[in-house]
Amino acid sequence: MKPVRHPDAPLPGELLGAHYEQCFGCGGAQSHGLHLEARAGEGVTVIAEFTVQPAHQGAPGLAHGGVLASALDETLGSLNWLLRTIAVTGRLETDFVRPVPVGTTLYLEAEVTAMAGRKIYSTATGRIGGPEGPVAVRADALFLEVEVEHFVHHGREEEIQAAMSDPDQVRRARAFEVNP
Numbered sequence: 650m651k652p653v654r655h656p657d658a659p660l661p662g663e664l665l666g667a668h669y670e671q672c673f674g675c676g677g678a679q680s681h682g683l684h685l686e687a688r689a690g691e692g693v694t695v696i697a698e699f700t701v702q703p704a705h706q707g708a709p710g711l712a713h714g715g716v717l718a719s720a721l722d723e724t725l726g727s728l729n730w731l732l733r734t735i736a737v738t739g740r741l742e743t744d745f746v747r748p749v750p751v752g753t754t755l756y757l758e759a760e761v762t763a764m765a766g767r768k769i770y771s772t773a774t775g776r777i778g779g780p781e782g783p784v785a786v787r788a789d790a791l792f793l794e795v796e797v798e799h800f801v802h803h804g805r806e807e808e809i810q811a812a813m814s815d816p817d818q819v820r821r822a823r824a825f826e827v828n829p
């Protein structure tokens with residue numbers, strides 16, 4: 650099935666914000682996190698930027714591959730905002746095409762390519778040097794739609810309680826709820 654942007658999705662260019670303040674990918678409360686900032690694009694696409702910090706190294710002066718995969722995963726996850734669904738990564742296949750030095754800004758783009766029942770297929774690229782620069786990383790992913798209970802059931806009690814007693818977090822979780 651062709652992906653369809655939800656009628657109440659954020660407008661193209663709109664900053665999506667963090668889905669959870671403690672998220673390693675997008676949260677403001679993680680000092681060594683990626684602090685990835687994503688914006689809605691046209692259709693079912695998002696764009697995002699992330700600058701590699703010294704805390705993200707694998708080899709001297711170069712980004713760790715797992716961190717780059719996290720940046721792709723987070724960007725792909727942000728597509729949830731445009732579908733207004735809650736989905737988690739089931740599969741993430743990553744190509745590392747060029748090394749990414751510390752200090753580099755990665756220009757990321759992600760798009761939903763197909764949907765089938767609870768399955769959401771998507772693809773992403775990360776470019777260096779500018780939004781039109783060469784591709785350094787890319788990924789194909791399968792996300793699976795889940796109920797909000799997925800997090801309540803599997804998460805650790807203390808973080809769940811803290812999230813549920815934070816009105817901002819409850820508001821953010823509602824923004825994802827499936828309500829056609």
Ligand SMILES: CCCCC/C=C\C/C=C\C/C=C\C/C=C\CCCC(=O)SCCNC(=O)CCNC(=O)[C@H](O)C(C)(C)COP(=O)(O)OP(=O)(O)OC[C@H]1O[C@@H](n2cnc3c(N)ncnc32)[C@H](O)[C@@H]1OP(=O)(O)O
Pocket residue numbers: 668669674722723724725726727729734735736737738739740766767768791793795797800801809812813821822825
């Ligand atoms: C109270 C506080 C709440 C706070 C939350 C608030 C907001 C957050 C909401 C949304 C988040 C928004 C943005 C997120 C942004 C970025 C985050 C990055 C995303 C992540 O980083 S998220 C963490 C990593 N992620 C996981 O932690 C998942 C662990 N995992 C599981 O939880 C299960 O594994 C699950 C649910 C994935 C599937 O389990 P399941 O039981 O539902 O699925 P099931 O087996 O029924 O399969 C159904 C069909 O999918 C096919 N299928 C399944 N898995 C497949 C695979 N791997 N490869 C190929 N096909 C696969 C089957 O083959 C079948 O296909 P078919 O229908 O054709 O037979």
